[in-house]
Structures are given as C-alpha cells and as structure tokens.
Amino acid sequence: FFFLDPYLAHPWYHFAYWLSMYFVLFFVAPCIFIVYERRHGGRLPVQIxxxxxxxxxxxxxxxxxxxxxxSLFFRVDEVSQALPWTLPSLVGGLIGVLFATHTAAFAWALWDGDWLRVRPMFWQAPPTGVLLILLPLIHGADLRPDTDTAQALYYIVIGSVVLANLGIILSYRPAELAYASHVQ
Structure with a gap:
C-alpha cells in the first residue's frame, strides 16, 4: 500500500491479483497456521x-x-543502483514482499527451534542461489555497463548464502539419520 503507482500503471486485474495474493500471504496464512497449531495442542515439541x-x-x-x-519498499531506486541491472519499481515491490515473508518465516524458525520443521527454509536457499547466480550470466544484455564491482559483490553474497546453507544442511545429516532410525 505504500507504493501503488507501479501497480496502477497496469490493468486493474493485475492489481487485484497481487492484492489478493498479498492478502492471503499476510493475513490468511498466519491465521490458518495459528488455528492448525492450536488444534494440535499448541506448540509442537522440538525433535532436533x-x-x-x-x-x-x-x-x-x-x-x-x-x-x-x-529497502525495496521505500528505496527501490537506491537498491537498483547497487545492483548490476536496473530494477523496476513494480518488480522491486514484489521482491520486497518476498523478503518480508522470508523475514516472518525466519522469525518463526527462531521461535520454533526445530530443525525438522524449519529445514525447508535452508533447502530453498541453494537452488535459489544457483538460479540467482545464473541470472546475470543468462541475461547479460540486461546488465548496466561498468558494473563489474557490483556484479562481483553480487556473486560473493549469493555464493556465501548458498555455501552457508549447504554447510548447515550437511551438518544436520547425521542427526536426521539418527532421528529416522530412532523413530522406526
């Protein structure tokens, strides 16, 4: 709701679609989560x-x-300057929503504390990171000229995220195997 101009520049049904998706993401999904968790006795025990x-x-x-x-909600132009390509306002807002949902998911993961329930968040990072690394390589024509430093920093940040998440995933493998053999 902070930056509606990019949405209003498109047909009304685009705005209606994104608004309904935001509604589901921010209001309906958490309500369903709360109802589901209460139905099953409150907070679940931590297995790992x-x-x-x-x-x-x-x-x-x-x-x-x-x-x-x-930053993507309120300063998309400044974020765009830091990237090796131009980021349109509409795309910046949509990616901002994605980061906002990740923020909520990470907060929940800290609160929940169980590896078995939060591991999909770790597993989504490596393939997403690889795709983000491929993005400038595949769409090289979209890169701004003289952005070698920004592109190198981009690769370093994304590569670090991929490696950090892979490290955590691999460190939990013995615990997952032990838990699986204990449950059976």
Whole structure:
C-alpha cells in the first residue's frame, strides 16, 4: 500500500491479483497456521534442536531479509543502483514482499527451534542461489555497463548464502539419520 503507482500503471486485474495474493500471504496464512497449531495442542515439541550456527544463520538472514524488504519498499531506486541491472519499481515491490515473508518465516524458525520443521527454509536457499547466480550470466544484455564491482559483490553474497546453507544442511545429516532410525 505504500507504493501503488507501479501497480496502477497496469490493468486493474493485475492489481487485484497481487492484492489478493498479498492478502492471503499476510493475513490468511498466519491465521490458518495459528488455528492448525492450536488444534494440535499448541506448540509442537522440538525433535532436533537448531544449533547455535543454525540460529546465527537464521538470525542474520532475518535481519538481511528485513533490511532488504524495507529497502525495496521505500528505496527501490537506491537498491537498483547497487545492483548490476536496473530494477523496476513494480518488480522491486514484489521482491520486497518476498523478503518480508522470508523475514516472518525466519522469525518463526527462531521461535520454533526445530530443525525438522524449519529445514525447508535452508533447502530453498541453494537452488535459489544457483538460479540467482545464473541470472546475470543468462541475461547479460540486461546488465548496466561498468558494473563489474557490483556484479562481483553480487556473486560473493549469493555464493556465501548458498555455501552457508549447504554447510548447515550437511551438518544436520547425521542427526536426521539418527532421528529416522530412532523413530522406526
């Protein structure tokens, strides 16, 4: 609701579609989560607790997601200058919503603390990171000239995210196997 101009420049049904998706994402999904959790007796027990390294990665990811979402909502032009390509306002707002939902998911992961329930958040990072690394390579014509530094920084940040999440995933593999053999 803060930056509606890009939406209003398109046909009304685009705006209606995105507004309905935002409504579901921000209001309906959390309500369903709360009702579902209460129906099953409240907070579920922790089977495999998050390690300090995993909690640190989630905490850092939460802060980065929050900063990115707020920046994309309110300062998309400045964010666009830091990237090796131009980021349209509409796309920046949509990606800002994505980062806002990640912020909420990371906050929930810190609160929940169970690896078995939060591991999809870690598993989504490596393939997403690889796709983000491929993006400038595939769409090289869309890159602004003289953005070598921004592009190098982009690759370093995305690569670090991929490696950090892979490290956490691999560190939990023995605990997952032990838990699976214990449950059977």
């Amino acid at each position: 607790p998050l390690t300090k390294a995993a909690r640190l990665l989630v905490g850092v990811s939460l802060i980065i997601s929050l900063v990115c979402s707020l």
